[in-house]
Amino acid sequence: MRLSELCQGLAVRADGGDAEVADLATDSRKVGPGTLFAALSGTKADGARFAADAISRGASAILAGEDAELDVAVPVLRSADPRRAIAQIAARFFGPQPETIVAVTGTSGKTSIAAFTRQIWAGNGLESASIGTTGVASSKRNDYGTLTTPDPVDLARLLSELKAEGVTHAAMEASSHGLVQRRLDGVSLAAAAFINLGRDHMDYHVDVEDYFAAKMRLFDTLLPKGAPAVIFGDDAWSARAVEVATRAGALVHTVGRTGSLLRLKRLEHERHRQIAEIEAEGHIYRIVLPLAGEFQMSNALVAAGLAIATGTPVEAALVATEHLKGASGRLELAGTTRAGAPVFVDYAHKPEALENVLASVRPFTTGRVVVVFGCGGDRDRLKRPIMGEIATRLADVVIVTDDNPRSEEPASIRAAILDAAPGAREIGDRREAIRAAVSLGEAGDTIVVAGKGHEIGQTIGTETLHFSDHEEVREAIAREA
C-alpha cells in the first residue's frame, strides 16, 4: 500500500514524497525492508533515536511527532499524536476487522467480562473471540498473551486475522495503559463497558483522577456517538462513568442492583454457584450462575449487557450465563484438600480484588479462610501495606509469600506487606507457602492462593522460571495423600 493512501484524511503531514509500505512497526528491532517505522516517545526511550537503525534495516518511511528530531533520507509523516496515527494507519493497512467489537475497561473484571461476553455470543451461535490478559480465545484459537491490550500494530493484524477466520464478534480488554497509549484508536467499537475503579498502576498514573480519565477515553474519545455504553451501576465510580458516557453522547445502560437494563433483585450464594433473580424488560428471570463469588455475578451482568447491547435478545443472553466458565485463574477451583477444603487460585494482585475475593469466599466458609499472597516487584509499592491490612482483616490465616519479585529484593517486598499484617506467617518460597496452606485445610475451610492466576512463570531478577499456582496446588494435594 502507498504511504499516501495509508494516511489520507488522517491528521498527519507528509514530508519528502510517497513510498510503498510493506509492513508496520513501532520497534526498530522489528523493522524489515519496506516497513513504515513509527518512532514513538515512550517511558524509557525516544523512538526517534532509533530512526537510523530502522532505516538501516530497510524502513521505507518514518512516522514521528511534530517535534521529533529527525535527519533522514526517507519520507517522513509528522503528527501531533503519532500513537493515534499509527493505530489508525494500522487499521487501514491490515484491513477488515470483525463487524462487532466491544471493549471493557475498569480495574478488576475485564478479563472475566471479555471471556464471558465471548461465551454468551458463542452460546447464541455467533463466531466470537476474546482478547486480553490471558490471550486470545475463539473456536479456533487459544493463544497465551502477554499484554492486556496489544500494541496497535499487533492488534490490527490480529483483528484482521480473526475476521479472516470467520469471527464476527470480538470482546476485548481496554487497559488504562492501552487507552493512554492509543492502542485501541484504530478499532471501531460497537459498544463499550465500565466495571469499576480501584487502586492500580499508581506507578504509571499521576493520581487516581488521571487513572480515571485514562479509562474514560474509552467513552469520551473512542466510542462512536450514539453507541451503547454498559456501565456497572454499583461501584463508587459508576455515577461519574455514567456522567462521562452521557456527556459523550453514548446510549447509556446500567446493570447491577440499580440497573436500568439488567437489575439484580436477589442473590443467593452456594459454594460453587449462585442463584439470582434479574429484572429485565419488565420480566423476572431466575439464573443459576455456575461460578462462586459475587463479583462474578457483576461481571456476568456486564457481559450479558454487552451482548444485549449488540443485538442478542435479553432472554438468550441470560440463559447463556448459566453455562459460563470462569477465565483461567479467576477464583478457580484448583483442587480440594484431603480433609475437604476447596483451594482456589485467583488473580487478585491489587487491593480491591483481594478484598472482593476474600469477602466472596466467606459466605460458604464455615471454618477458616486461609490466604497465600505476595506483591509484584517493580510495581506500585504503596499497595503492599494496603493488601496486608485487607488480608489480615478478612482472612483467618495469612501467609505472605513472593509473587514476581522482578528486580526488587523479595524480602523487602514481603516486609512492606508484613508491616501491616500482624500475625501473618512469612514463607518466601511460593511452592512452600502453597504446601503450608494446603496442609492446613480442614473441612469447612477455604484456601485462596492469590496474585498470579493464569500465569505460568515467576520472574525473579531478569529470569522467568516456569511456575503455575494450579500445578503447585495439585502437587501439594497429591503429597498429602
Ligand SMILES: CC(=O)N[C@H]1[C@@H](OP(=O)(O)OP(=O)(O)OC[C@H]2O[C@@H](n3ccc(=O)[nH]c3=O)[C@H](O)[C@@H]2O)O[C@H](CO)[C@@H](O)[C@@H]1O[C@H](C)C(=O)N[C@@H](C)C(=O)N[C@H](CCC(=O)O)C(=O)O
Ligand atoms: C509502560 C508501558 O506500557 N510500556 C509499553 C510502551 O513502551 P514505551 O513506549 O514506554 O517504550 P520505551 O521503552 O520507552 O521505548 C519507546 C519506543 O522506542 C521503541 N524502541 C525501543 C528500543 C529499540 O531498540 N528500538 C525501538 O524502536 C519502542 O518500541 C517504543 O515504541 O509501548 C510498548 C509498545 O506498545 C509496549 O510494549 C510497552 O509495554 C511494556 C512491555 C509493558 O510492560 N507494559 C505493561 C505495563 C502494560 O502495558 N500493561 C497493561 C495493563 C496490564 C493490566 O491490566 O494490569 C497492558 O495492557 O498489558
Ligand SMILES: Nc1ncnc2c1ncn2[C@@H]1O[C@H](COP(=O)(O)OP(=O)(O)OP(=O)(O)O)[C@@H](O)[C@H]1O
Ligand atoms: N467485578 C469485580 N470486582 C472486584 N474484583 C474483581 C471483579 N472481577 C474480578 N475481580 C478480582 O480481580 C481478579 C482479576 O480479575 P480479571 O482478570 O477478570 O480482571 P482484570 O480487570 O482483567 O485484571 P488485570 O488488569 O489484572 O488483567 C480476579 O481474580 C478477582 O480477584
Ligand SMILES: N[C@H](CCC[C@H](N)C(=O)O)C(=O)O
Ligand atoms: N499486568 C499486571 C499483572 C500483575 C500480576 C502480578 N502477579 C504481579 O506480578 O504483580 C502487571 O504487570 O503489573
Ligand SMILES: [Mg+2]
Ligand atoms: Mg485483564
